[in-house]
Amino acid sequence: MGLFQKTKKSHVIQIALAFLTLALLSSTEVECGRDGYTKLLDFQAINCRKHSAVLTDFGGKGDGKTSNTKAFQSAISQLSQLAPDGGAQLIVPPGQWLTGSFNLTSHFTLYIHKEAVILASQDESEWPVISPLPSYGRGTDAPGARFISLIFGTNLTDVVITGGNGTIDGQGAYWWGKFKNKQLKNSRPYLIEIMFSQEVQISNLTLINAPTWNVHPVYSRDIIIQGLTILAPIDSPNTDGINPDSCSNIRIEDCYIVSGDDCIAVKSGWDEYGISFGVPTQHLIIRRLTCISPDSAVIALGSEMSGGIQDVRAEDITGISSQSGVRIKTAVGRGAYVKDIYVKGMKLYTMKYVFWMTGNYGSHPDNGFNPQAFPVIQNINYRDITAQNVSMPADLEGIQDHPFTGICISNASINLSANPKKVLWNCSNIAGVSSKVSPQPCNLLPNKEPMSCGFPPDTLPIDNVMLKNCSGSGTNI
Template identity: 70%
Template sequence: MSHVLNLFIRSQWYYWWDKFHKGQLKLTRPYMIEIMYSNQIQIANLTLVNSPSWFVHPIYSSDIIIQGLTILAPVDSPNTDGIDPDSCSNTRIEDCYIVSGDDCIAVKSGWDEYGIKVGMPSQHIIIRRLTCISPDSAMIALGSEMSGGIQDIRAEDLTAIHTQSAVRIKTAVGRGAYVKNIFVKGMNLFTMKYVFWMTGSYGSHPDPGFDPKARPTITGINYRDVIAKNVTYSAKLEGIANDPFTGICISNANIEKVGKKLQWNCTDVHGVTSNVSPEPCALLQEKPGKFDCPFPADKLPIESVQLKTCSFKSLSLF
């Protein structure tokens, strides 16, 4: 009986992945957990395996705690994001272990003209004590669906192992809105393609109805206290022509590179650095003296909320 059940469970997710790879899907793949238009959400102490698409997707919601999740999918599985807070606020994500075929955490707020119309940002989110494995994607992605805005994201005590990039910003002309006031502190990275990666040319769109004049604002992006080993490239920072990414700050970052490739590739960005090795690109000017990029000292309201525990009693019918 257990063998039959295991085959049945496997068939549910394999069906979706197989159809996706063959280009045969006419429907959107389901998420494992999706909660909409809600507040006071707590999801904790679960092991989630092999979602057809994203695993945990709170959307248009607030006052959220996601704690102690183990999320597992093959590293070649399609679009199996771990946790995607989408137009959410006052959110705490902590103590999670994620192995994924896509971004371990992706903060989103709507896509192109649809996100602009709703205009509900993802904001006041703290992510801490995260461990991520995702060879083809990011530990934390901001975007690419960010057309309602993303602001005041605080991430600390992060570990990535064999992951394509650390905290990545993904946007494009047509997205509009902003990604601003992003604070990252304390990253330990092992076997990375990119440590710092931002792109303004993430060009996929849901339909032709996007506004080509809707340019995103990317500013106030702060990284500090980074240790990275076995890295292919230190950074790939690509802003948008005539719409540069500004206010980038990187401090106290030690990157052990592999090979002699160009380590910093920077276009249309402005910012400062302090105590960063290898030497950053000229567009990120070295700040004299000892300097730390900011990280907020205040606490978000969700940080004082205690996780509620549920209890149950098993009753025998015999």
């Protein structure tokens, strides 16, 4: 081989190595060594941590059979002591990590490796029972108490749950069976619940088979939820995707959800309990959401909305084979309000309804609700919507003597299915306007040309939160 050929070969190898190095440096995750510990992680978070540890440091075993509840609890308890010194992150390495419920701490990151699966235990003794939410007065499945969520936290500041698209498997079939057979004395656990907290991030994870709701931030603020894939059988009961509940300043984006219930359900408490607690959900952004939910809504507002819902901004929404695009659910006894709702850029395929509102969603926690607590529904805006294969464009049912007002629909093109409903627009006790909507809306939404329904031009504070580039390198505590 001549010198030129050797030089050329060496140069090619150098280029190949350079590209390999660049690929490794730019990847979100470097693979694990033989010991199973993660060597290097690169990810984005609201805050980075000074210290890092791996679950196996605390006796964790990823064999899918050994309970890791004590390992998680011990790890988080010890790492919580590092909060004043730059915080800590716990890495869940490749493996199947069976566990019951565990509580998070402040200034903390839970990182789930792309080849890691957290498996929810089906041993009820590993799920403590806690009091019902004060804004609900009872459990959602049964009166009284509820099982704590798999991943839980309360009164936290600066907590991150993220990963390289690692998986949390709720193994919900056990709970679905008990629910369907009416064998529950306490309400089913959620997959992730964060209460009374601030600066929360939940991102880049796959959540499957939740016992009931998947992600439930409640009584919290300054929340970023992004890059979640949430999957459950379409006949699984109440497996809502993301339920912001009495929360403020929330950003939900780039999520893909297949659900047995609403993909996103915005809530704020139930009847007299929610009215008394009085904490609304407000300043919520939802963008780049894709949803499949044959029996429920892409986005639902309510029905538990007794603390109020205000300033919801949804854009670039895709719904496929779902019951409705956006559904407002309320009832006499709920009180409070749903107002200042803005939706634009919605694409829907194979839907029962595009628009659905009801003031007759009559479930109540008990008989103590106030029959004079009438909800106020106003300033509801939809624009720039295309829909294919739709059975009925709209079912809009307000409350007699308490109509839903300020409804605006503009630039909406709805193509009907082969066998649509005879009545395309069912409207009662509502008031509003429409513009460039096909098929032609009901008389309670008269045409007003030219017009575009509102969408706020300002930026919410949560949109100004920029994630930082963080890393982890095994154990350095």
